[in-house]
Amino acid sequence: MKAKNCLIFGGSGQIGRHLIRKLTKNNYRVTVITRNIHQKSYKIKTQANAGYIEIVEANIFEENKLRKLIKNSEICINLIGILYEKKGSTFKNIHSVFPSIVAQLCKEYNLKHFIHISALGINDAIDSLYAQSKLEGEKNILKNFPQAIILRPSIVYSVDDNFTTNFMNLLRKLPIFPLYYSGKTKFMPIHCSDLTDIIYHTISNNINSNIIECVGPETISFKEILIKLLSLIDKERILLPFPLQLAFLTATFFQLFPKPLITKDQLRLLKYDNISSGKYKTNFDIGVPSKRIFDEEVKKYCYMWRDGGQFSTEKYEK
Numbered sequence: 001m002k003a004k005n006c007l008i009f010g011g012s013g014q015i016g017r018h019l020i021r022k023l024t025k026n027n028y029r030v031t032v033i034t035r036n037i038h039q040k041s042y043k044i045k046t047q048a049n050a051g052y053i054e055i056v057e058a059n060i061f062e063e064n065k066l067r068k069l070i071k072n073s074e075i076c077i078n079l080i081g082i083l084y085e086k087k088g089s090t091f092k093n094i095h096s097v098f099p100s101i102v103a104q105l106c107k108e109y110n111l112k113h114f115i116h117i118s119a120l121g122i123n124d125a126i127d128s129l130y131a132q133s134k135l136e137g138e139k140n141i142l143k144n145f146p147q148a149i150i151l152r153p154s155i156v157y158s159v160d161d162n163f164t165t166n167f168m169n170l171l172r173k174l175p176i177f178p179l180y181y182s183g184k185t186k187f188m189p190i191h192c193s194d195l196t197d198i199i200y201h202t203i204s205n206n207i208n209s210n211i212i213e214c215v216g217p218e219t220i221s222f223k224e225i226l227i228k229l230l231s232l233i234d235k236e237r238i239l240l241p242f243p244l245q246l247a248f249l250t251a252t253f254f255q256l257f258p259k260p261l262i263t264k265d266q267l268r269l270l271k272y273d274n275i276s277s278g279k280y281k282t283n284f285d286i287g288v289p290s291k292r293i294f295d296e297e298v299k300k301y302c303y304m305w306r307d308g309g310q311f312s313t314e315k316y317e318k
């Protein structure tokens with residue numbers, strides 16, 4: 001059977017790399033767009049067999065280039081997203097303007113599918129610029145390409161993430177760890193492979209929902225996540241409820257760094273539960289339930305954050 005051409009924006013990230021493996025193994029040919037081929041190509045090209053992957057360096061706002069790429073594709077998937085703003089890379093540009101342009105071109109060239117990855121909880125988090133820009137992006141997309149599919153994942157984890165791995169790094173080093181909002185914010189973490197199963201399902205079946213919330217099988221609070229990670233890396237730490245004013249003060253300082261640990265906007269986002277809303281279909285409703293359990297999955301890679309590294313695993317126990 002002829003391989004289908006799939007264009008992926010943001011394919012060098014956590015979700016992108018998992019997705020390239022999933023799609024190319026299932027006879028899709030992918031073209032991955034990156035800002036810097038020299039920096040990212042080695043990460044991207046190892047995700048698929050030769051002949052199934054092409055990597056293109058592009059400025060995502062260069063319309064002529066976008067046109068050529070989209071014209072030659074049947075499916076387009078947008079995974080580009082940022083957690084904090086930098087010069088030129090604003091939430092508005094990345095989450096609202098760019099998806100709107102891509103949706104318009106997908107419509108113009110009559111693409112079969114346009115899948116956009118948004119984020120869970122953006123209707124509620126009204127004071128977060130991140131959430132506002134994601135919501136505006138969704139509206140623009142649906143205006144320009146009404147049959148687009150928008151996936152809203154809760155927090156996504158895997159060995160390649162910036163979530164469990166960053167927290168394990170910090171928990172390993174710091175004697176005390178701050179609990180924002182007393183650690184009560186709830187999440188439904190979804191494993192990256194479960195999310196890519198959902199993306200695959202949406203492009204290989206006819207799904208007639210525009211917005212799908214993508215959640216894992218468990219609801220876990222921020223404090224419970226930290227307790228689970230501490231237990232997995234075999235450490236005991238003080239989890240200290242942090243006064244909000246102090247949290248915002250430290251975030252003001254942190255966001256001056258090139259890769260901030262936390263920003264004020266992320267603090268605002270953290271105030272809202274990140275769980276299914278009941279207003280939209282979830283991956284469970286469309287027949288792709290997520291199966292992977294947080295503890296069981298993180299257990300597979302957490303050993304490098306334990307004392308003894310690989311020697312702390314059952315494999316090396318006498």
Ligand SMILES: NC(=O)c1ccc[n+]([C@@H]2O[C@H](COP(=O)([O-])OP(=O)(O)OC[C@H]3O[C@@H](n4cnc5c(N)ncnc54)[C@H](OP(=O)(O)O)[C@@H]3O)[C@@H](O)[C@H]2O)c1
Pocket residue numbers: 009010011012013014015016033034035036040060078079080081082089094117118119120152153154155156157163
């Ligand atoms: N991970 C999560 O927990 C989570 C949860 C909810 C929603 N999401 C959404 O899911 C999508 C993918 O997430 P991810 O975790 O895979 O993200 P990621 O690992 O941070 O990767 C994001 C990708 O976006 C591209 N990118 C970043 N800034 C860009 C810019 N200024 N211009 C052009 N491209 C840029 C990068 O590509 P190059 O560097 O190759 O150009 C990168 O590969 C994002 O939209 C994110 O908001 C993620």
